Amino acid sequence: MIGRLFSRTSRSGIGIITIALPLSMFVILSFTASSFFTAQNLGNVGNQITALLIVSLGQLIVAISGGVDLSVGSMLSLTSAIIVTFDPAIVVPLAIAAGCVLGTVNGIGVAIFGVHPLVMTLATATFVQGLTLLVSPVPGGVVAPAIEALAHGRLFGLQPSLFWCAGAILLCWLLLSRSAFGLRLYALGANPRNASLNGVKVVGPIITCYVLCSLSAVAAGIFLTARVSTGDPTIGAAFGLDSITAIALGGVQLSGGVGSVPGVILGVVTLGLATNGMNLLGVSPFLRMAATGLLLLGAVSLQRRKTIGV
Amino acid sequence: MLDTADRSRGSRLLNVATALPIAYAGTLILLICAYMFRPALLSPLLLMLIIRQAAPLGVAVIGQSLCMRILSIDLSFGGVAMGVSYILTSGYVPGGEAVLIACALLFGATVGLANAFFIVRLRASSVIVTLAMGLLLTGIVIAFSQFRAPGDAPALLKYIGQSRISGVPLAPLIWFALLIPVAWFLKRSVLGHYIDAIGANPRAALATGIPYGGIVVLVHVASSLFAVFSAFLLVGFVGMGSLDIGRDLALNSLAAVILGGVTFGSGRGGVLGPAVAAFMLTFLFNLLTSFGLGEPSKLMLQGAIIAVAAIAYSARTKT
Secondary structure, X not given: OHHHHHOOOOOOOOOHHHHHHHHHHHHHHHHHOOOOOOHHHHXXXXXXXXXXXXXXXXXXXXXXXXOOOOXXXXXXXXXXXXXXXXXXXXXXXXXXXXXXXXXHHHHHHHHHOOXXXXXXXXXXXXXXXHXXXXXOOOOEOOOOHHHHHHHHOOEOOEOHHHHHHHHHHHHHHHHHHOOHHHHHHHHHHHOHHHHHXXXXXXXXXXXXXXXXXXXXXXHHHHHHHHHHOOEOOOOOOOHHHHHHHHHHHOOOOOOOOOOOHXXXXXXXXXXXXXXXXXXXXXXXXXXXXXXXXXXXXHHHHOOOOOOOOO | OHHHHHOOHHHHHHHHHHHOOHHHHHHHHHHHHHHHHOHHHHOHHHHHHHHHHHHHHHHHHHHHHHHHXXXXXXXXXXXXXXXXXXXXHOOOOOOOHHHHHHHHHHHHHHXXXXXXXXXXXXXXXXXXXXXXXXXXXXXXXXXXXXXXOOOEOOHHHHHHHHXXXXXXXXXXXXXXXXXXXXXXXXXXXXXXXXXXXXXXXHHHHHHXXXXXXXHXXXXXXXXXXXXXXXXXXXXXXXXXXXXXXXXXXXXXXXXHHHHOOOOOOOOOOOOHHHHHHXXXXXXXXXXXXXXXXXXXXXXXXXXXXXXXXXXXXXXXXXX
């Protein structure tokens, strides 16, 4: 079992570094930052990484299909803008509808027209960011109490972020490991031509992947907006690259076919701990941005691909 | 091959017309729009200003188009431009203007080499590598500017950015001076043919013994250097350093290259198409501003243009 887990051809993509990185970070932070190992800070870490975890799980689904989605950040911002702008009764369905539309457009561009996923999602990301600024040009606005309760109300004395994480993890795991859709997705991502010759449909599942990914961004947007209790048209700006960094740290192959839910959880924890650690050590937020870039470079360097280029 | 020879002249003409970059038709449509609604934009003085304004983008587009020809991409332009602006104006680097400019060029070459190292040696995705590099550079520059705010630009760059030679601004002349040799080089030199071969079919190019890796390194260094030149022009226009410089350079250059007819995986497209597209985008933004549309609609249009152009080209190459 262990041998299979670490073997080069494993489908989970979890390697020694994937596990060792968050563990060593945890140990180092426990010793260097005195306030790290407190219940309050650990709760903070949990809150901070919830949105990233939800988005990264969506990104995982797209990555397994062999694509990538840079538009998640803009979708998250759009959700936030929608929540504070429109009538509270319709904001959630409206955000979900927007997510479905965005995902379908991304999916159609990639699966039917064969546009490179990065170009396609970069274009839609720009469009949606513009739309977001049109809906709500400046940060502010009030979040309806019913939505605020989604991130503040306690159930059985537990943090609501725990339920969000558990729900997202369970859904994603069921979809990828316990459904025919998941199996076909791995086949498609590993080799689309082989999968297609073996009777796996290509277009439908790939469009579904992008829709699911956009919906994960909507969910993360609802959680994040509820937690900060106000709208912000650029709240999601960093999430596109952050989620890619997280899944790359989690051993997911961006070329498709390799990746797992536990790997993504480990990747998100690594990134979350790195951010939290730099926070505690008083590193400037802009250097933190640079550090994310560095981490991303390191993470993609771990995955040698066959081809050079995009 | 044979059946193309049999085709009638009309259908061949139609083929040539549809194979032209979208930028040509787009520019024409925009000029007609301007003629109908905002004729003032078409005055020689304003057109000259718009061309001048397009020059930095045009220079960056040369680099981006080189990258996309070999199936790569460079999204680190924003970070490079910020870095260059900081090197030139922060006063950290001692020495005269020549030293500053040399430092900026060295910085660009280093970034290009680093990008290429990750892309060629470690085979990482060029989008991710260059986006991460942009993030890294932007983060470092902003963090440093907290200690010392950027100051005035070197006089030489201000001169280039703001002066005219018998009525013609200097910046577009520099753009064309960079554009023409690159076009000639791509058409005539062995390296240019290698670049075309890689774009058409990387595996075949590698099998034929073309120095694939070396060319990717060269192209990425060149692309970063073009970004540096572009930043020189931008800093020259503004006259002083700014953290806003080149923020949308990467995305706009990507849009211009796609509109100009260079796409991944075809090895086709010239140098002129992207240059016209750079003018088209700049003209479009001016037109939008004259209609009173702000940043949000600009972003939406930019995104829609990239998506539609990319879809149009993909659909065309498929059939």
